[in-house]
Amino acid sequence: MSDAAPSLAVRLGALELRNPVLTASGTYGLGYEFARLADLGAIGGVVGKTVTMQERLGNPPPRTFETAGGMLNSIGLMNPGWDGFVRDVLPRVLDLPCPFVLNVAGESEEDFIELARRAGQLDGVAGLELNLSCPNVAGGLDFSSSPEAAGRIVSRALAVCDLPVFAKLSPNVGDIVPIAQACEAAGATALSLINTFLGTAIDWRKRKSIFSRGVAGVSGPSIKPMALLIVMRVSAAVGIPVIGIGGIATARDVLEYMVAGAAAVQVGTACFLDPRLPEKIAHELRELLAEEGVDRIDELTGAVHRQQEQVER
Numbered sequence: 511m512s513d514a515a516p517s518l519a520v521r522l523g524a525l526e527l528r529n530p531v532l533t534a535s536g537t538y539g540l541g542y543e544f545a546r547l548a549d550l551g552a553i554g555g556v557v558g559k560t561v562t563m564q565e566r567l568g569n570p571p572p573r574t575f576e577t578a579g580g581m582l583n584s585i586g587l588m589n590p591g592w593d594g595f596v597r598d599v600l601p602r603v604l605d606l607p608c609p610f611v612l613n614v615a616g617e618s619e620e621d622f623i624e625l626a627r628r629a630g631q632l633d634g635v636a637g638l639e640l641n642l643s644c645p646n647v648a649g650g651l652d653f654s655s656s657p658e659a660a661g662r663i664v665s666r667a668l669a670v671c672d673l674p675v676f677a678k679l680s681p682n683v684g685d686i687v688p689i690a691q692a693c694e695a696a697g698a699t700a701l702s703l704i705n706t707f708l709g710t711a712i713d714w715r716k717r718k719s720i721f722s723r724g725v726a727g728v729s730g731p732s733i734k735p736m737a738l739l740i741v742m743r744v745s746a747a748v749g750i751p752v753i754g755i756g757g758i759a760t761a762r763d764v765l766e767y768m769v770a771g772a773a774a775v776q777v778g779t780a781c782f783l784d785p786r787l788p789e790k791i792a793h794e795l796r797e798l799l800a801e802e803g804v805d806r807i808d809e810l811t812g813a814v815h816r817q818q819e820q821v822e823r
């Protein structure tokens with residue numbers, strides 16, 4: 511190993527990031543709200559809260575609920591809509607000292623394609639994440655429940671948008687591997703794995719769910735083992751980069767995801783506890799790599815698979 515500090519740089523297709531730590535959609539606003547609280551120049555990038563065609567007020571409260579080792583949310587994609595985003599948010603996110611990835615969701619396939627077309631016309635956005643997997647709106651999971659639907663949306667989005675395109679998939683399916691492979695075959699730049707797991711919370715005295723829709727999304731440290739396995743299985747089955755998401759709260763979590771097959775990660779629920787956590791994690795990554803004698807963080811990506819091959823040989 512050389513004396514130089516370890517390199518944290520990673521690549522997602524054409525997109526180069528100074529380090530693999532991004533913030534996860536919906537857990538860090540649209541990024542600019544935190545620009546004065548945190549050093550966003552020290553993180554890999556911000557993925558914005560989902561933007562839809564029309565403004566959405568979201569689901570009736572309560573929208574969040576703390577669980578053992580995490581939380582439930584049923585926000586319902588509250589956002590200013592495309593016009594509000596372009597008018598009020600875009601000028602601010604383009605000033606951020608890190609790449610901004612725009613996350614969008616359509617209510618229909620046509621919506622997704624129109625949002626992708628519009629995103630492709632924006633200067634300064636680093637990438638487009640297609641939220642094919644929101645559990646908190648009617649029909650939100652339909653787009654990542656079948657390989658055909660997911661693949662078709664990705665390929666149609668890429669036909670109208672030159673940005674790197676990430677497909678964000680749901681863990682709430684029988685087998686995620688064929689869906690991931692369909693997105694790869696359609697040309698996706700990377701896969702964002704995963705969105706929240708379905709769950710609920712019950713108020714037993716009222717004999718009903720605390721959530722108006724009866725269902726919500728589980729996130730936080732409690733989902734990490736399941737999400738890690740999904741990243742490990744999918745990354746063994748595809749050749750494109752996987753972005754690991756689920757319960758990441760420490761630099762060690764990041765390194766575990768990378769060894770399991772992730773090229774980059776997103777930090778979500780943990781940002782609510784400390785908005786400076788992503789930058790702290792990025793600093794700590796460098797220390798851990800130096801201790802371990804690793805020159806480049808990207809050497810770790812998928813190491814578990816190479817280890818496995820040796821065992822099998």
Ligand SMILES: Cc1cc2nc3c(=O)[nH]c(=O)nc-3n(C[C@H](O)[C@H](O)[C@H](O)COP(=O)(O)O)c2cc1C
Pocket residue numbers: 534535536537559560581583585587613641644678704705706728729730731733755756757758776777778779780
């Ligand atoms: C309050 C909240 C709001 C979220 N909103 C969105 C969203 O708008 N779009 C999206 O793609 N994912 C959304 N997510 C999912 C996260 O981006 C992430 O995939 C998930 O929470 C798992 O990561 P975590 O365990 O680190 O939170 C949301 C999660 C939470 C907790």
